[in-house]
Amino acid sequence: MLALHVQDLIMHVVCFDIDGxxxxxxxxxxGLYEQAIRGVLGVELRSDLTSYENVSDSGILxxxxxxxxxxxxxxxxxxxxxxxxxxxxxxxxxxxxxxxREVPGAVxxxxxxxxxxxxxxxIATGGWAETAELKLRAIGLEPNELxxxxxxxxxxxxxxxxxxxxxxxxxxxxxRTYFGDGVWDQRAAAELGYExxxxxxGVDHPVAFPDLRDIERILEQLGV
Numbered sequence: 001m002l003a004l005h006v007q008d009l010i011m012h013v014v015c016f017d018i019d020g021x022x023x024x025x026x027x028x029x030x031g032l033y034e035q036a037i038r039g040v041l042g043v044e045l046r047s048d049l050t051s052y053e054n055v056s057d058s059g060i061l062x063x064x065x066x067x068x069x070x071x072x073x074x075x076x077x078x079x080x081x082x083x084x085x086x087x088x089x090x091x092x093x094x095x096x097x098x099x100x101r102e103v104p105g106a107v108x109x110x111x112x113x114x115x116x117x118x119x120x121x122x123i124a125t126g127g128w129a130e131t132a133e134l135k136l137r138a139i140g141l142e143p144n145e146l147x148x149x150x151x152x153x154x155x156x157x158x159x160x161x162x163x164x165x166x167x168x169x170x171x172x173x174x175x176r177t178y179f180g181d182g183v184w185d186q187r188a189a190a191e192l193g194y195e196x197x198x199x200x201x202g203v204d205h206p207v208a209f210p211d212l213r214d215i216e217r218i219l220e221q222l223g224v
Contacts, residue, residue: 011120012175013165014113014222018125020181021199022106022212023135028099029127032092033057036085037064040077055184056126057085059155082128089131093138102139103199105212110141112215116224122147124164126157126184157188177222179212197221 016022019029034045043064046052052060061081065074093100113121125132129152133143149164161178178189181200189196197218198208207221 011169011171011173012118012177012222012224013120013122013169013173015122015124015161015164015176015178015194016110017178017180017182017185018123018127018132018135020103020202021179021185022103022110022123022141023139024101024103025099025135028092029089029131029135032088033060033085036081036088037061040081040084041065050183054155054157055182056151056155056157056160057082057128057131058151059126059157062155082130086128086130089134093134097138100135100138103211105215107140109212109215109218110146112219113222113224116219119222119224120147120168122149122164122168124149124157124161124178126151126160128152157184158191161188161192161194175223 019025037043037045041064045060049055049060052063054060054063061078065077068074068077110121113119123132123146127150129148129150132148132150136143136146147164147168149160149167151160153163154160165173165176176192176194177197178185178194179197179199180186180189181198181202183203186196186198186203186205196205196207198205199212200210209218212218
């Protein structure tokens with residue numbers, strides 16, 4: 001009989017969105033992003049973000065820049081928007097640290113899952129890496145200790161989720177779960193065959209929690 005090695009153990013991939021899922025910053029983040037878009041491009045975001053093909057920082061920006069025919073200008077404007085957004089986010093976190101809070105229970109749940117046998121934790125967010133790291137640190141999660149994929153890696157949320165899983169795993173995966181707060185999270189999870197757990201009241205889904213405080217019930221849902 002072959003010996004069973006650690007890398008051969010069954011793994012449950014548990015993946016988290018950030019804004020509105022781990023960090024109570026969805027409204028703040030969207031407002032700062034909108035200000036950066038308006039300041040650099042002089043255009044307004046559509047109020048219904050689901051109308052964009054890819055609801056991610058890089059995906060929305062690419063769609064907004066599609067009307068600019070010069071590729072060099074598009075690249076320059078994309079850099080300018082990202083720099084402006086990161087600067088605005090950094091200043092906001094420094095000036096208003098009390099407004100960037102964890103979704104209740106987030107840190108405890110992540111740390112519990114990281115210590116759970118047969119579970120690997122990763123983060124897949126539609127935000128850029130720089131702002132994602134700022135917000136994670138603001139709530140007490142060190143991004144260098146987490147497996148993270150962001151909109152800096154890909155525009156499409158499903159690709160971001162695939163990359164996060166690939167970075168987190170080395171063996172067979174038998175179960176996948178994604179925690180998110182938006183309908184775009186729900187759609188991406190369905191497309192990839194992930195189980196989905198909705199956080200907050202923004203998604204109509206049979207498995208939903210108002211926040212992450214009820215760790216016992218959440219772990220039961222995950223089978224941990």
